[in-house]
Amino acid sequence: MLERGKMDRDLVEFVVIDQLVPKEHLLRKIDAAVDFTQLYEMVEPLYCEDNGRPSIDPVVLFKMVLIQHLYGLPSLRRTAEEVSANNCYRWFLGYPLQEETPHFSTVSYNFRHRFTEETVDKVFAWILSEAAQGHLRTSGCGG
Numbered sequence: 001m002l003e004r005g006k007m008d009r010d011l012v013e014f015v016v017i018d019q020l021v022p023k024e025h026l027l028r029k030i031d032a033a034v035d036f037t038q039l040y041e042m043v044e045p046l047y048c049e050d051n052g053r054p055s056i057d058p059v060v061l062f063k064m065v066l067i068q069h070l071y072g073l074p075s076l077r078r079t080a081e082e083v084s085a086n087n088c089y090r091w092f093l094g095y096p097l098q099e100e101t102p103h104f105s106t107v108s109y110n111f112r113h114r115f116t117e118e119t120v121d122k123v124f125a126w127i128l129s130e131a132a133q134g135h136l137r138t139s140g141c142g143g
Helices: 026-033 036-046 058-070 076-085 087-093 104-114 117-133
Strands: none
Touching: 026 058, 026 087, 026 117, 036 058, 036 117, 058 076, 058 087, 058 104, 058 117, 076 087, 076 104
16 A cells, blocks of 8 residues: 655644654753853953843853764754754754744854854863863763
8 A cells, every 4th residue: 555745834833842852862962961040250351231232042052063063064043943943952952843043144253253262262161160060971971
C-alpha cells in the first residue's frame, strides 16, 4: 500500500519548547554548566543606564556567537538564519517559537562597536572555564 507524506503544515499545536530539545544535546550541557547571568557584570560598564533605546540581552548576543563557533557557521548572517529556524538554538537563547530572533546586523554592530576585544576575550575565556569546571563532556552529544 502506498503511503503518502503528511501535509499537516498548518496544524496548530501546543508545545513546550523544552520538550523539543534532546536531553543530551550539547547546548543543554553548556546551559547546565555555565551560569550566564554572571556575564551581565562583565558588560555592564559598556551600557548606558539612562540613555538610548532598549538593548538586546547581551547574554543572547554572546550565545549567538558561541553557537556560530560551536557549529561552524560561516557568518553572523547565517547564524541568525539558523537560530531563527532551529528549536535547540531558540531554547538556548530563551526565545519562544513565535518571537523574532535578533537580526545579524544587531549582533555584528554590538561586537564591532560595543564589546571591546578585551571584553570578548574575557567573556569567552570565562565561558570555557565555567564549562570545564562544570565538567562539560561533549562526547555523544546531539548537534
